[in-house]
């Protein structure tokens with residue numbers, strides 16, 4: 240894998256392929272795990288040249304968040320990119336030179352719910368950096384994991400609103416054997432916290448099972464999910480059921496609109512999120 244640190248060099252490396260082959264971008268903040276590996280594998284199926292970007296974007300971290308602690312593991316990340324046959328690892332030193340950014344994007348509406356409530360400005364930082372990365376790489380496709388479903392919907396909105404010529408592809412969440420969604424932040428968990436963290440997925444699965452069994456009232460489904468969390472001593476930041484694409488709240492599942500259950504909870508010092516699709520019978 241070719242490690243490139245500046246956008247001029249990246250442009251030059253991609254020039255020969257542009258127009259003749261498809262370029263895929265897998266944007267990441269590094270600390271790559273099996274979830275990222277699956278994005279690279281999917282990209283391999285859909286494109287000829289794969290760029291994995293690694294940039295811990297300061298703009299999407301709040302003042303009291305884990306920007307300084309966020310794991311930086313470039314050597315391991317490079318090994319994963321090599322194993323998965325990525326072509327270029329784009330590792331810019333700073334995407335906001337000269338005290339930038341002086342221009343930022345702001346997402347109305349969608350960024351004020353769920354994760355946006357406790358992380359004001361977070362999604363503005365995400366779309367600002369993703370837009371910059373898309374402008375630098377100019378890929379045909381960009382791949383994102385479904386674990387960050389709200390991020391995915393917001394990025395789709397940005398791509399639509401700005402008419403960006405890129406196809407957004409989502410890939411299923413990759414889970415540990417006990418269901419815990421893979422995340423770079425799982426590294427913050429102690430052994431006992433790691434066990435407890437699997438309860439988030441269990442609560443979501445119970446909501447999914449309730450929906451499959453025919454319960455349509457979201458209040459009832461959430462009650463069951465909250466029961467599981469409470470028994471494990473977890474007080475979630477939120478547990479909600481929303482329409483999958485608009486993220487509108489739903490009172491009832493109706494079998495025609497697709498719905499998802501979403502959770503965020505703090506386990507020890509880690510803030511973890513997860514979500515699951517709900518199909519009605």
Ligand code: PAF
Nearest residue numbers: 266267268296365368387
């Ligand atoms: O999901 C992430 O890792 C980040 O939010 C992203 C999309 C790379 C933007 O910094």
